[in-house]
Amino acid sequence: MAVITFSALNRRRVNNRVKKRNPHWVGLSTGIVAVGYREDPVLLEGCLKSLRAIRYRRNQRIVLVVDGNEDQDEYMAKVFEKVFASQGAAIFRPHFLCKDRSANDRERQELVHQIAYHPGPVCVVQPHHGKRSAMYTGFAALQQQGIEAAVVTDSDTYLDPHSCTELAFALAESPIVGAATGDIRIYNTGTWVSFLSSLRYWFAFNLERGAQSYHGAVNCVSGPLGIYRMSIVADVMDSWVEQSFLGVLCTYGDDRHLTNLVLAKGFKIKFSPYAICYTDTPVRFIAWVTQQTRWSKSFFREIPIQLGCIHLHSLWMTYALLYQLIYPMMMIYNLVNCIYFGSGLQIAWWMFSIIFVGLLKTAYAVRMTGDKRFFFTTLYGFLYMLGYVPAKMYAALTLYDNSWGTRQVIFLFDVIIAVAAA
Template sequence: MALDFMAVISFSALNRRKVNNRVKKRDPHWVGMSTGILAVGYREDPILLEGCLKSLRAVRYQRNQRVMLVVDGNETQDEYMVQVFMKVFESQGAAIFRPDFLCMDRQANDKDRQDLVRQIAYHPGSVCVVQPHRGKRSAMYTGFAVLLQQGIESVVVIDSDTYLDPHVCRKLAFALAESPIVGAATGDVRIYNTGTWSYHSVVNCVSGPLGIYRMSIVSEVMDSWITQSFLDVLCTYGDDRHLTNLVLREGFKVKFSHYAICYTDTPIRFIAWVTQQTRWSKSFFREIPIQLGCMHLHSPWMTYALLYQLVYPTMMICNLANCIYFGTGSQISWRLVSIVFVGILTTPYAIRVTGDKKFFFTTIYGFLYMLGYVPAKIFAALTLYDNSWGTRQLQNYIAPVTWGSILFFGIFHNPSRYTQHVPLAEVFALAYLAAFFWFFVRTGILMRDFKRDFTYEELYESTESYVNVDGGNRKVARFEV
């Protein structure tokens, strides 16, 4: 595990250096490629939605030719999203379109679909499409159809709770323009290991909150993408990962640029996070056949990473259960210390590249991985037949409660192996273990102080600073550079 983390850090640093060199050598007269921004959402928090739309309005890229919001729902409960959209864009000639059908249900030569797509594509201002509810994938498909009609070269896809850096389109377009064989790219979501995949040009999932795709590739794969099914059931999630893998299957590269940054919403409750990881893990397992079929087209890192993600969680469960049930107190303690040690290896790099000292808490990520991610991965593999989003509350507790019960029972079972007295060394080891757990709990309490929601204005104003950009000082958002 430590060797894997060191490899991840090394390749991430190399990718960062590679991207920096490309930016430094960029032709000052580079005009970029045309982009269109596609935001999709379903009953989004109105404050987050307004912040997202304000960030779209503030985008500074001359070749961005379209801002489009697709609302996945046309019922009365969805109308507030239209009102928020008009509040932000009404002064810029925005328009609302309300089709009573879905583009995904009509053939490309269908007259109603063609008329709708043309009307939207030729409208000069920002547009909001309010369509029947069918999921994020159907909303994205409508946006793709419009942008293809408009002849735009690339599409920037975001979620409706994402706040964009004003220069994000330019940064992503430059990543895409590296080579004609680069088919997609994603931006900085403050996850250090994405850079490793990018160094090998095989980022396996373009982030849902922020990604760019070459439209010429989208036009080739969008029909098979929209009809993806598993066990004869139409897939409702995993749209970003599947679209990314279709790009990889065609032999194109997928990149990551730390210059393109956005902020997005994320679960703050443990159970909600486990549910999210379970859903993503199901998507990962569904995509394995596609990745196996195109590994020969890409870097050996893709093969290694796929095998690691498949094998390591199972190994960790077996080793951890064996250690807790049959290991000595000192062995358990050293196991916990090793988890923290691996986290310490990544912490300096995370703090260095982000400048955020809160990344010190990555030292305890190993515990979250062990207590939440690993059981979510196994539970996902056992319930691939379930295509739901995990909205049934009782089901969400099955994996963490079952895994927690196994570990809890093992802690009480372990001391029962001593028939007479517990050795003094074990007493010290268990005392150390108790102190370590106390530190872990206290750290978790301290982390609550860093959890708060920001409006778009608070976030943008709090990140402004004077920096050197293109040879001169000017006031920009810190996350722009």
Template sequence: MRSQYFVRAPGADRILFPRTNEEDVSCFKMKCQRILTYLRIFGTTMFGVSLLVGISTAYIMGYQFFTTAGNHLSFGLYGAILVVHLVIQSLFALLEHRNMRRSLETPIKLNKSLALCIAAYQEDPNYLRKCLVSVRRLTYPGIKVIMVIDGNSDDDFYMMEIFKEVMGWDKSCTYVWRSNYHHRGPEETDESYAESLQQISRLVLNNKCVCIMQKWGGKREVMYTAFKALGRSIDYVQVCDSDTMLDPASSIEMVKVLEEDPMVGGVGGDVQILNKYESWISFLSSVRYWMAFNIERACQSYFGCVQCISGPLGMYRNSLLHEFVEAWYNQTFMGSHCSFGDDRHLTNRVLSLGYATKYTARSKCLTETPVTYLRWLNQQTRWSSGIDQVSIR
């Protein structure tokens, strides 16, 4: 049934077409969502300001809820806020884990196309082999596997050999590229560059297992190559690091989340530590990982706003990726191209389009973590830099 509202061309008297009731309802919903977004931003800002003022005031006044004789033990406002925050997080995380268990009752058809993109850079041969063996055991039907190696020197060829060995010599297609999408290699002409782009696209579209070696450019360059080579030929894109062992059902469980709600743009899984008993640093990292995923990300998932879908285990709608892949790659901070925070920025781009990001504990993987202090410190510095770049921007 038609409504009484009509759309007119600017500056014209004639009616172009009538507006339907469905369009009126859709327009009304969009306005309501915009108002709710503004209210949420305002409420969050005021809540943060009130916390800051309250904590600062309590600190200046030296307020304490209780203290022991000699001040050996005290409990102030800041400690109370931390405890309340942890309790609230745990409550919503518990509710989200209940929702995850209920989702098992919803049957889905595994008829959507899926591609797994693996980023590799000077990986330990043992970890890379374990990663690819776990990829072969994935139970999602017809999955396409693309591994892009960040580097094309003689020292990088062992990774391509491992790929062909594990995935099958007769099933693997490989390509050594002197360039990448943004930087040309030595002696690369316009004709050879264009031919390489076409060759890579054909290999990726026509084969299930593809390994590409390209000119060094960083992890973001590697992921960009995989995304661009796939184009819009598949429905979902799963990302993975070369030191990650995937659970056989990890892909299916993430697809379930995307299939249940068309407004979910990305989903991450439970990342656990593979080498947690190698040192006290790796063990403490495993404890931190459990808290970060099963409490913090589960709580965020309850509200559909997971802040970071981790690189070792994540999945996105391919249609969304191509809405912002150029802006994602060209992210800058203070005039410099960003090399950190690719996964967090990818997640933020999904959220900026109005789609939700979720977490499912039913999709699992194991990944390697640093066992020495200096390597761990370098990792945390990179992650902190990525968080700052994305947050400030």
């Protein structure tokens, strides 16, 4: 109930601010940084067209960074050129990375200057080195130009035309708001996995991040849609891009780590339901579990950083951290305990309590959206128990493994199936 209450209070607060906003309001200057690696050309074109349609008057820069400069990466630059042909688009093809201090410093400075001051949209096709290196290039250009806030997105995401306006307005609430995120929705809902994920996304953002936003402590500015003050990014971008864990350079979890670096500096992070984007999600069960495993690993990896700054923020941040850490384990414990040691009444009460809480959340979602498909939310419980909880446990046991994880997850479920069959 507390989550619903704080989420509703946050929505009312945002609604009141939006209603009172001057129609001629002009906020911080922004630049959009989109990154991609061998993206589906149809999705990429849709993403770029959505960026072209942005209606925020102070958006001064659109930068697409292609994470790869081999022949099979070149099509992304051609799609970019096609979409922005009438707006003076330029394509740069450096043979080095902006983050690479071993490169010629003069070359790096000249590249950043050219990207920053080219009058139209820019595409940078750089050597493959992961998403962080690609984002770093975009951040460096925005910093050079003196832009005040960076809007980040992915190459498979479609931004609402007013998303930048709403994100910038979230930052304008107070100078101590350092970042913000919005309502991330799913467009590929053609399978049960992706459909149930789309329902879960609504709760993750409009309920959980909404409640966190009321306390100024959103725990993850998700990659598909976020905004950061460039003054903060400039301070942390070098340590962020070089983050390592157990001696290995971190490849995923870039959004959560950057979020935590903002929180660690004492800044607040907000969520606005008016900033909207549409992205895709895995449609197959194994791919979805692999995604959840990566996200869980980044969550566990970031716990020490969050623990180091919880004294700077509301107690709700501590609650949210403990809830994410303990709740999946409690679910497993209660399930096993009820099956092997519980009476029929205890099992019935446990099931009733879970269903009751789920129905409360569902009722809130239906009331807010009018979408009766949220009554299918209870089915997500099967995905949660069969996929998310094992993925979280597996992630906690394999933090040393920094790979993408698909083969390992398939092996995990082979083992689970074999044990169950035995």
